């Protein structure tokens with residue numbers, strides 16, 4: 001398994017629409033493993049393929065030690081609305097309140113190629129909606145008010161200088177912490 005570089009805002013891959021996955025190949029399973037490893041090292045609870053430069057319609061999620069692979073996910077039920085703060089591994093240091101459905105039911109395919117449905121509430125609901133947005137080239141900053149988005153973008157114009165080539169390499173201590181975690185397992 002390897003740690004992948006995370007693409008940050010400005011990389012066109014983040015605003016592309018992903019392609020449906022037809023069959024789960026060994027290479028795709030390898031990508032899924034690398035995405036989980038990268039997500040944990042970056043202290044995320046979700047990661048979508050475009051965030052590591054890939055256009056497969058797939059995302060990984062782990063909200064409370066429950067790793068979930070969402071291949072070709074779609075929201076088949078949504079209920080209620082709730083506002084909450086969001087961040088994004090591809091837009092470091094930028095946060096904002098986003099209104100989302102309070103509860104969603106998502107239908108997806110697992111790495112075993114079998115379809116399944118999963119209900120999400122609270123953080124799992126928000127995370128799955130955030131990830132499914134990534135798979136359609138939508139970023140959480142688009143939901144901010146014009147004023148808040150302008151503030152976010154001006155902060156980002158400075159922040160992004162830390163990421164030449166729109167690539168965020170995990171820092172040495174993120175990698176070290178990750179390997180340390182591996183030793184514990």
Ligand code: K2U
Nearest residue numbers: 044045046047086087088089090127130
């Ligand atoms: O897709 C991503 O960039 C990972 C996102 C997923 C997410 C965003 C907002 C709310 C829930 C999930 C986050 O950066 S993961 C970081 C994080 C960690 C704990 C709680 C919320 C966000």
Ligand code: ZN
Nearest residue numbers: 087088089090
């Ligand atoms: Zn994100």
